[in-house]
Amino acid sequence: MKVRPHITQNEDLLFEMSSPGKKGYQLPALDVPDVDPLAALGAANVRAEIDGFPEVSEVEVIRHFTRLSTWNYAIDLGLYPLGSCTMKYNPRVNELVARLDGLAWAHPYQPESLSQGAMKIIVQLEDALAEITGMDAVTIEPAAGAHGELTGILLIRALLEKRGNPRKKILIPDSAHGTNPATAAIAGYEVENIRSNEAGGIDLEVLASAMNKDVAGLMVTNPNTLGVFEESIVKAAAIVHAKGGLVFMDGANMNALVGIARPGDFGVDVMHINLHKTFSTPHGGGGPGGGPVAVKKILEPFLPAPRIRRVGKNLKFDYKRPRSIGKVRAFYGNFGVMVRALAYILAHGGEGLRNATVDAVLNANYIRKKLEPYFDLPYKAPNMHEVVFSDDRQAKLGVRTGDIAKRLIDYGFHPYTVSFPLIVHGALMIEPTETESLREIDVFVDSMIAIAKEIETDPQLVLTAPHTTRTSKVDEVTAARKPVVRWRPVAGV
Amino acid sequence: MYPEDLRYTKEHEWVRVEGDTGVIGITHHAQEALGDIVYVDLPKAGTQVERGKSLGSVESVKAVSDIYSPVSGEVTAVNDDLSGAPEKLNADPHGEAWLVKVRLSAPGEVKHLMSASEYETYVGAES
Numbered sequence A: 001m002k003v004r005p006h007i008t009q010n011e012d013l014l015f016e017m018s019s020p021g022k023k024g025y026q027l028p029a030l031d032v033p034d035v036d037p038l039a040a041l042g043a044a045n046v047r048a049e050i051d052g053f054p055e056v057s058e059v060e061v062i063r064h065f066t067r068l069s070t071w072n073y074a075i076d077l078g079l080y081p082l083g084s085c086t087m088k089y090n091p092r093v094n095e096l097v098a099r100l101d102g103l104a105w106a107h108p109y110q111p112e113s114l115s116q117g118a119m120k121i122i123v124q125l126e127d128a129l130a131e132i133t134g135m136d137a138v139t140i141e142p143a144a145g146a147h148g149e150l151t152g153i154l155l156i157r158a159l160l161e162k163r164g165n166p167r168k169k170i171l172i173p174d175s176a177h178g179t180n181p182a183t184a185a186i187a188g189y190e191v192e193n194i195r196s197n198e199a200g201g202i203d204l205e206v207l208a209s210a211m212n213k214d215v216a217g218l219m220v221t222n223p224n225t226l227g228v229f230e231e232s233i234v235k236a237a238a239i240v241h242a243k244g245g246l247v248f249m250d251g252a253n254m255n256a257l258v259g260i261a262r263p264g265d266f267g268v269d270v271m272h273i274n275l276h277k278t279f280s281t282p283h284g285g286g287g288p289g290g291g292p293v294a295v296k297k298i299l300e301p302f303l304p305a306p307r308i309r310r311v312g313k314n315l316k317f318d319y320k321r322p323r324s325i326g327k328v329r330a331f332y333g334n335f336g337v338m339v340r341a342l343a344y345i346l347a348h349g350g351e352g353l354r355n356a357t358v359d360a361v362l363n364a365n366y367i368r369k370k371l372e373p374y375f376d377l378p379y380k381a382p383n384m385h386e387v388v389f390s391d392d393r394q395a396k397l398g399v400r401t402g403d404i405a406k407r408l409i410d411y412g413f414h415p416y417t418v419s420f421p422l423i424v425h426g427a428l429m430i431e432p433t434e435t436e437s438l439r440e441i442d443v444f445v446d447s448m449i450a451i452a453k454e455i456e457t458d459p460q461l462v463l464t465a466p467h468t469t470r471t472s473k474v475d476e477v478t479a480a481r482k483p484v485v486r487w488r489p490v491a492g493v
Numbered sequence B: 001m002y003p004e005d006l007r008y009t010k011e012h013e014w015v016r017v018e019g020d021t022g023v024i025g026i027t028h029h030a031q032e033a034l035g036d037i038v039y040v041d042l043p044k045a046g047t048q049v050e051r052g053k054s055l056g057s058v059e060s061v062k063a064v065s066d067i068y069s070p071v072s073g074e075v076t077a078v079n080d081d082l083s084g085a086p087e088k089l090n091a092d093p094h095g096e097a098w099l100v101k102v103r104l105s106a107p108g109e110v111k112h113l114m115s116a117s118e119y120e121t122y123v124g125a126e127s
Helices: A037-041 A058-069 A092-098 A116-133 A145-162 A179-186 A204-210 A233-242 A297-302 A335-371 A401-410 A438-457 A459-463 A476-481 B028-034 B107-112 B116-126
Strands: A137-139 A169-173 A190-194 A215-221 A246-251 A270-273 A293-295 A307-311 A314-318 A387-390 A427-430 B013-018 B021-026 B037-041 B054-060 B064-068 B073-078 B100-104
Touching: A092 A335, A116 A137, A116 A270, A116 A293, A116 A307, A116 A314, A116 A335, A137 A297, A145 A179, A145 A215, A145 A246, A145 A270, A145 A293, A145 A297, A169 A179, A179 A190, A179 A215, A190 A204, A204 A233, A215 A233, A233 A246, A293 A297, A335 A387, A335 A427, A335 A438, A401 A427, A401 A438, A401 A459, A438 A459, A476 B037, B013 B107, B100 B107
Parallel strands: A169 A190, A169 A215, A215 A246, A246 A270
Antiparallel strands: A137 A293, A270 A293, A307 A314, A387 A427, B013 B021, B021 B100, B037 B054, B054 B064, B073 B100
């Protein structure tokens, strides 16, 4: 009999498995003269031992991390409905292309003559993103979304400084992404919040009264975090432009627009794009990310250096950019991510990208229709790629959005985005993406309906969830108030 | 629920005037909307604060929210107890869990703030 089940819910730390003398490697007998490290390096550079370093065998390490990996939830296991995160499937062909020897092993210090293929990929991706967004130029240097936002706002600052006054404030609607105010503050701007109207869009009167010569620009997320397209974006942009400001668009929700609407056509001067959202490259630990910034001509001179230029038959890195805001990332950004994004764009083509958008919007609206009888929908405007419910009905029975999310784990799904956007009381923000089949979405919808019914018949079951995970409900409040941030051995062992 | 000797803002802060000093805190409604508060970020004594501008922030398990100063002036005292016990803001937001004391530079500002009954009506309409 095995001591524990095949998929174990418990796992010691490597430190606890350690026993002296075990090694995770095997080396052949030394066939060259032995070198005394003390004599070669000096006593100051030689350590006799590393205190507490775990000593384990190769197979123990492999099994340890493989077991840990089974506790994970991933897009490869099922729907990941985290709103505004666009957790779409990462096609394997992208990985195949990114792992081609010539691309995977390209070195940034390789001479330009041997990097022409890699540089062509960068240029092609920039051109594709410029076409998709309707903008004039793209930099793919920024490493992720918030980094792209910061780059974009620094470009606005650079242009306004050149015009003589960087100005003081950035206007941000209350339906924008949470990173936007932080971005503006880091770029040295004060943030002024703009209240949304009842339909969940920008209130043009509020915007007009807030817009003056102290305002550098508007940071707008479109579609916004309610999943609502800003229908008055053209008028909003005109209000900002009339007073000499610029419009930055947070492009995190670009998955709702690709192939349908182009920010460059509706008044946006500068925007960022998340390659790891819209263009299917891995998120987070599976990244790194990519946060390209697309701009109109007026901002092009300020883009980070270097830019790639065609000189005769060859591509060259052009560092002579006197007005550039400077480098924002080592070399030219996260190249592997660019390869994956271009592979995705080329595999789909224009028609395919448009279809992906249509399917993403269809999936979100299908979920809205199916769940509307069970959950309150505070903003009734047509929604795009995501839908935001409120827990108002369930809260009356003592169950909040966070509790519903925990119960959803028992049904085998990653939770949706909880308590965001803040303009919805107890938000449940759901974004299925185009990746999901009708079958997977129906299972999700049925799970949400089952939970809604449980709340009416047996709220305790939901309040104490999750029940099927290795760790039951954790005390998030105490964890945040009195964090324990390192493991310590049990005393006396 | 809302003490008569406090004046209230639309952003859910309160101020109590004691001579030339204003004691500032967040309201019961604010702590309830935020949920369990886990961290409070307050300015140091000597900081100048301005009416309507952020003087710090309060973090709950749900969100981080700015605290907007109801009055202008110089911070003279900070409630240090809150850094070790942010839960006091949930328990006693109008009393023990005051945030900062400010030497009022424009005492007339409090006239623009709501009375207890006005604030109660405002909160009732908002929720």
